[in-house]
Amino acid sequence: MKRDACFQLLASLLPDDIVVSTYSSAFEWLAIRPHPLNYVAVGAMGLASSHALGLALAMPQRRIVVLDGDGSLLMNLGALVTIAAAAPKNLIHFVSRNGSYEANGGHPIPAQGVLDFAGIARNAGYRRTESFSEFSTFAAKVPTLLSAPGPTFVELYLEPGDTTPAPDYEHIHGVRARREFSKALASS
Amino acid sequence: MSQAHSPLSGAAILGALKAAGIEYVVSVPDLTTSEGVLRPLATDPQLKLLRVCREEEAIGICAGLLAGGKRAAILIQYTGFLASMNAIRAIAMEYRQPICMLVGLLFADAPEDPRQSANYGVNRMIPLIEAMGMPYRLARNDEDAAGIAPAITRAFDLSEPLTVLITRYPSA
Numbered sequence: 161m162k163r164d165a166c167f168q169l170l171a172s173l174l175p176d177d178i179v180v181s182t183y184s185s186a187f188e189w190l191a192i193r194p195h196p197l198n199y200v201a202v203g204a205m206g207l208a209s210s211h212a213l214g215l216a217l218a219m220p221q222r223r224i225v226v227l228d229g230d231g232s233l234l235m236n237l238g239a240l241v242t243i244a245a246a247a248p249k250n251l252i253h254f255v256s257r258n259g260s261y262e263a264n265g266g267h268p269i270p271a272q273g274v275l276d277f278a279g280i281a282r283n284a285g286y287r288r289t290e291s292f293s294e295f296s297t298f299a300a301k302v303p304t305l306l307s308a309p310g311p312t313f314v315e316l317y318l319e320p321g322d323t324t325p326a327p328d329y330e331h332i333h334g335v336r337a338r339r340e341f342s343k344a345l346a347s348s
Numbered sequence: 349m350s351q352a353h354s355p356l357s358g359a360a361i362l363g364a365l366k367a368a369g370i371e372y373v374v375s376v377p378d379l380t381t382s383e384g385v386l387r388p389l390a391t392d393p394q395l396k397l398l399r400v401c402r403e404e405e406a407i408g409i410c411a412g413l414l415a416g417g418k419r420a421a422i423l424i425q426y427t428g429f430l431a432s433m434n435a436i437r438a439i440a441m442e443y444r445q446p447i448c449m450l451v452g453l454l455f456a457d458a459p460e461d462p463r464q465s466a467n468y469g470v471n472r473m474i475p476l477i478e479a480m481g482m483p484y485r486l487a488r489n490d491e492d493a494a495g496i497a498p499a500i501t502r503a504f505d506l507s508e509p510l511t512v513l514i515t516r517y518p519s520a
Contacts, residue, residue, distance in 0.1 A: 180412075199412075199415065201411070201439075201443060202408065203407075203408070203411070203435060203438030203439035203442070203443060204404065204407075204408075204434045204435040204437075204438050204439065206404075207404065207405070207407070207408035207435060207439075208408075209408075210400075210404075210405045210406075210407075210408030210409045210412065211408045211409070211411055211412040211415075212412060213408075213409050213412060214408065214409040214410060214411060214412020214413040214414070214415070214416065214418075214420070215412040215413075215415060215416045216412075217372070217398070217409075217412075217413060217416070217418070218412065218413045218415070218416020218417055218418040219416045219417075236402075236404070236405060236408075238400070238401030238402050238405065239401070239405055241401050242398075242399075242400045242401050242405055242409075245399065246398060333438070333442070333443075335443075338415075338443065341415065342415065345415070345416075
């Protein structure tokens with residue numbers, strides 16, 4: 161599967177949802193779904209799912225989607241245990257699995273090809289876990305996954321996509337994105 | 349009673365959190381605050397305790413809670429503070445978020461002035477916090493604890509972080 165195709169599908173299903181994204185996933189997502197409810201201010205690599213957990217607990221009536229990376233998740237693997245224990249029904253955790261630290265030069269992650277992220281999430285206690293490597297299968301199941309009670313973990317096995325958005329670190333760490341998110345949240 | 353022997357109670361610290369409108373406390377256990385703060389907190393009906401695996405997570409979770417309109421504080425050990433320096437640098441300092449941390453100084457042997465501790469990690473905390481430009485205060489006794497709520501309120505009003513260094517074992 162290609163990440164841009166997966167994200168385009170998600171964007172069609174999540175027109176106005178709060179979406180937390182990080183680094184390479186963020187740059188791709190922002191190009192596909194520019195929206196003030198994109199939460200990109202994760203600060204330190206690995207913490208996207210932790211921010212998402214905070215948002216999910218604060219707003220149990222809203223669906224919170226996080227677009228994580230495999231390198232990012234490895235930097236905060238304990239978050240899977242914390243999220244599973246907190247058990248927010250409104251959190252859906254996607255992981256783009258391309259086997260590399262894409263934002264840091266494309267070097268391979270440890271145990272590339274061996275790790276079973278969905279298995280780790282399942283054994284940590286996530287309510288639902290899925291892995292997809294075929295786009296048609298993903299497209300058929302993702303609407304159900306987005307509406308089912310979570311916490312839900314979805315591992316996407318990816319190959320390079322058709323787009324390679326330029327990284328815009330100034331935007332993701334900048335005050336404007338945070339202010340826009342806050343303003344949009346208050347009015348939504 | 350001299351200040352060196354004046355008490356610090358966990359009840360005063362928990363009362364300060366409540367007075368400041370804190371709803372969630374995100375924590376990794378710390379022996380300093382284990383009995384006086386964390387154990388009563390776990391059964392306190394007013395405060396929601398979220399146990400996390402690593403202190404850096406707590407910074408991100410607090411930022412998410414804040415973005416969602418909830419007030420949160422972090423209860424950790426100073427070693428966890430040190431382990432979370434990059435997240436503190438980015439989220440608390442560069443983003444200027446009201447990340448409020450209660451930090452126990454494990455094996456505190458100089459409760460009146462942690463810079464005089466024989467413990468290298470403990471005696472480096474104030475210089476590190478000052479180097480980062482982060483507001484901080486000491487909780488050495490109940491008089492200091494009485495200042496925690498106004499300090500947290502100020503942190504939220506100004507959207508700036510706060511570290512409270514708990515310099516001795518609070519009583520339960």
